[in-house]
Amino acid sequence: MKKMLSFALLILLVGVLFISCGGKKEEGTATPAGTTATTTSTAAPAKIENIKLGFIGPMTGDYANYGQLISKGAQLAIDEKNATGGIAGKAQIQLIIEDSEGNPEKGLAGIEKLSSSDKVVALVGPVFTGVTFAVGQRCQDEGLLMVTPSGTHADITNIGDYVFRTVPSDGLQGEVAGNYFYEVLGVRKLGALYIKNDYSQGLYEGTKASFEARGGQVTIAETGQIGDKDFKTQLTKIKAAAPDAIYIPNYTAEMAQILEQASQLGVNIPFFSSDGFSNPEIYDLAGAYTDGVVYVGPTKVEESEKAKAFVDKYTATYGFAPDSFATNAYDAAYILFDALEKVYKETGKFDRKAIRDAFAATKDFPGVNGLINFAENGDLVAYQGLYKVEGTTPVYLGAYTVVDGKLVEVK
Amino acid sequence: MILLETKQLTRAYGGVIAVSKVDFEVEQGLITGLIGPNGAGKTTLFNNITGLDVPTSGTVHYKGKEITGKSAHSICRMGVARTFQNIRLFKELTVLENVMVGRHFKVGTSPTKGRFGSVLKSFISLGNEEFEMKKEALHWLDFFELGELSDELAKNLPYGHQRELEIARALATEPSLLFLDEPAAGMNPQETEHLMSTIRRIRALGITVVLIEHDMKLVMNICDTITVLNYGQNIAQGTPKEIKRNPLVIEAYLGKEDE
Amino acid sequence: MLNFVLLIFIYSGIYALMAMGQNVITGYVGLLSLCQAGFFAIGSYATAILSVTYGWNFWLTIPIAGVLAALSGVLIGLPTLRLKGDYLAIATLGFGEIVRNILNNWDSLTRGPMGIQRIPMATVFGLKISPYEKWGFLVMVWIFVLVGYLFFRHLARSRMGRALEAIREDEIAASSMGINTTKYKVWAFALGAFAAGVAGSLQAVFTLSVSPGTFTFMVSIMVLCMVVLGGMGNFLAVILGAFLIQFISYFPQLVGLSNIIPPQFKQVLFGLILVVMMIWRPQGILGRAPRMTLNPKKKQPKDSDGGEK
């Protein structure tokens, strides 16, 4: 017994030693690169080495699909940039991906590792709101720039000045959705079916608030649990309540289930949806049932060469098409490159504070999603696009935003 | 004086009546034997008295107080201890610990108050309590000359010692009434002989003993009084001599003398 | 790198507390319970809600978190004590899921899937114990582990511990020895839950935000793994088990392997280690704690072959 114990302790000890040595070594090589805020090394541009960007998302588990999809957006941008010589033609960029498993506890471990061992210069992600809150606080405290391509919860950017996003907040999407449903589509009684997760519920709440503020009424709101695939019970109830339309702000897989099952149950009520619908996967999974769905998504940019090139390249590289979140990640990466180049050119190193300032100063960045600007609090200054699906083709209805509680179409 | 008595005690499992309207008395200070063919309901009667089973009807009185349907642990605390037909030791615990478990409710500040309180208290009165328990437990091990084996795991003891340890554990609860369920089962004649003297020594401590046994030699030898069960019913009661002559008993055992 | 190692130690400490609680229930009383995640969640949310919504000091929320978890332990313990083995496992698993389900749906109190953010940091004499300055937090967590260990070890060596083990070995015999088995089982549940509740409290001030996504039944499974992997009925082993499981699950990140291998491999590796460990040493790495002996000079009683019944 004693032997076992001492053996185990020995292993432990060796492990710890091994790790701390490894750590030191890495620190030793990392410091000259001048990638930390604390480094005092002066500009020595010639000796620059690779820099690292972090990404946190669910790479395993139920929502692994999103982690994959979105990380590829950032990866594509980085590969393109590296092919042109990297930052300022000198520094190659490496994307370090950490798996959050959709769990804040793991997300924190991820940011800890990215920040302290990998010494990333900025973070793209995290993917989901719950993890984003935990990681966001950490980034803020570390003084590490964080740009989430898909954390939509309205409060996220209130964490602090190091937190940005390239996705419109629930607040805006909800406002546009609620107003549009009421005003343009003439809906008075809205039904809803959302999942009890941060994304779905956030959008539902935002939409409900603005819809009811206009005088509409959410007559039935049903929920589902994370991982649910069977929505027949809820749909049967909603069918009986007979609202004018059913709002389903969910992830792609769930929306596909809902649409299919609704058709099976003979639900003949129009469906409205959210930016999750912009994932073309929906047409693979439920192509027969998407006709007539109206959804709020990113503004129409497909005509732009840039957007077309991105979608084509992404699809050709990875074998599947990007969704709007992946596009956001791609844009986020490019805005970051600009900020990094600017900082590097000015100071010769990658100071975290300077990177944040440069990022915040972004003005009219020509991204795939159009011209990108950030509001004071780090929110994306954005418009929402509206689409109606015909068969399996989304038809653009226009771009909208809400000003002083009024729906405004953006031309 | 009657230490324990059951009145019209009945235990039915669905349609099967294991014990039927049994009146059973235990006289203080005597060794009472409970015999009967297999399946006569002897163990069921034990279980119903010691609280491991609840009688369908009838009552159990101990020291004049009704204890019918009380929980096993509270009956034990009132001074009724037992052993089991198929030895039930705490196998992964040491011999000493097994007996210490028997001492469990004897120590502590107040027997009525929560045991947990005394655990907290024991942080302060470092090990006093444990010391007491060990001393008492060792005393009972020595009673069976098991002291040498105190650090052995119970499951590693030879069979005969396991039987003895079980009795020692029961005695550690300082019972007035001890139920032994086939204590001699699986023992060779020498061990049985030794067991008989042990049971007499236990009686000498002032403890009333009730035992279920198939070994007629042992029963006839040491029991002061014998009760015979057959098909769940009490068919005879009396001294060994009376029982030997009772025609009902002879009938019940007919062709089963070799048991 | 050092920070990351410290983080692993912090998580290990938090899980070690939970695992010690599980050990009381499973290692000592032999009850297969699968709701440490539920108690963990209750502790976490207690601290989060009390400190965010009601502005309580962290140190005041700890006992509340522990007691609330313990009460729910009693709540689940009392009625389900009639159940044996896997039936109990499923009932407790169900309870854990109910807790998470309620947290996810009781929007007015827990803010549902949004979780609760901006939990104030713990402070000592006005000094913040920031989860960012890992050393301070590490020390705090491991003080809790140490206190927990001393408490549980004492408990294990007292008559209460012996009573619990007697119940595990043979419940009927234990009750015939005057041990109130129901009471002790409920106590075991309460203590196990208390430890998990305190762990939850620490988790809350470490992550500074809570959300239902953290408290899946995988947490309960992990905690059980820690206990079995370390050695049931052995508090030191269980702490080692907690550390090992954490270490294994963060190992690929630690050595920078996570960037190279597909993310799923980390999980596959974890699964492999579990299977191999169980085949190699089903009784856990350290096995049961050696028995206390009367005469220390004599040889230890032969170790059991891991033979739980």
Next chain:
Amino acid sequence: MGSAAEFFQHLMNGLTLGGIYALIALGYTMVYGILKFINFAHGDILMVGSYIGLFVYNAIRGQILGFWTIIAFFLSMLVGMVFSAVLGIAIERIAYKPLRKATRLAPLLSAIGVSFILSNLAAWMWGTKSKKLEYPFNNAPLHIGGVAITPHQILILVVVIVMMVALKLFIDRSRMGKAMRATSLDQDTAKLMGVKVDRIIALTFAIGSALAATAGFLIALEIKVYPSMGTMTGLKAFVAAVVGGIGNISGAMVGGILLGLIETFGVALIGIPYGLRDTIAFAVLIIILLVKPEGLLGKAEKEKV
């Protein structure tokens, strides 16, 4: 809760859901009956079987719905079942057999490990996206008195009933079935009576896994195929097995159907928010266990004193 039509709609939904639970629960119950441990990897075997079936089906099905697609569907299902059966046997050999004499918890943990391995290997090899399994027939709902019933629901019910009857007959009537029951009662005695216990255990795993694959393939039509498809359904099915009385074949059926109905009607009838559906399911589970600790159809095991 409105009209009778709505009631029957819920009933139909509940029955099909419950049928699936029952089918999966059978595998759990069989393994438990014999080895007395929870095969945690059961849900993952279901998933692997579904993937295999999907691949085969996509390879052999034509573009036009018709008689062939239905034949192809069942053929693919068969391949999936066989594959799962082999996988089940292999897992038992490697991960559980060495642990038959160990602590009760050891095989449970080993099973958890296997579950990790299978689901993540699948995610790695086949991606995390949901894969669609095309209906082999036109799934347009039939409207019977206001109740929409899909051919898929009918298919599920038919297959579930056929499988269960076949299994029940097999266990009750065949020699192998008898050997299986003997083994579950007492392995050592069964061995003495000349039953090849190892082979019976392997057979149990094979049948249980094949049933899981069947269930997986059936639900895949609706919920698609993805790496974690078996996890939650598997867990629920296990709950169903326990409710019915684990180790009891009929119990698994009753438990499964009951759980499906409870989940559907608990929300539909009582008007509890759907988010609390699992709470209802688990609460009912706990209550049933409290009233009848051995499950609805389980036999109470009285410990002999």
